[in-house]
Amino acid sequence: MDTVTYPHEKVAAFFKKNLIPLRIQFDTKPYCNEFNVTWTPTLIVLDADGKEHHRTVGFLSAEELIPALLLGMAKTRFEQQKYTEALSVITELLDNYAKSDAAPEALFLKGVAQYKNTHNPKPLKEAYEQLLAQYPASEWTKRAYPYRLL
């Protein structure tokens, strides 16, 4: 990450705009135990209370790191029931990183966040249909499979 991903201009700009970057050596107590760190790099998105909302383990290129972090930011807002903010981040992810590994989960989360925000089940079915069309082999398409019946 230090030699390839973090020096990338887009990554540095993304961090500066969107996140508070915190670096802790993998064996630092009590944090390595509290977060059950077993491999590096382990990247975790936290809210201001220190609560974990998303993690990735292993190397990510710049093209994959930014959408992975956007997904983490969206999941934080979703889990805080800030659905409009979550949807804004998801839109940024899907508009700019539709081919990334994080995109199918983001599309799934979009449908769920829209449903939670409106209690209208239609976005769930739309999410499944879009997943099937754009990411037919994704696990998130399989997870959305029941929504086809809505």
Add this chain to the structure above:
Amino acid sequence: MANTITWETEMKKALAQSRAQDKQVLLDFFNPG
């Protein structure tokens, strides 16, 4: 340098910045090698 990430190294300070700036924290557990 434009391409340098400024890392916080203390959890308490990072969480305080998170609250003040309404930004989430990206915690990187790293191995210095």
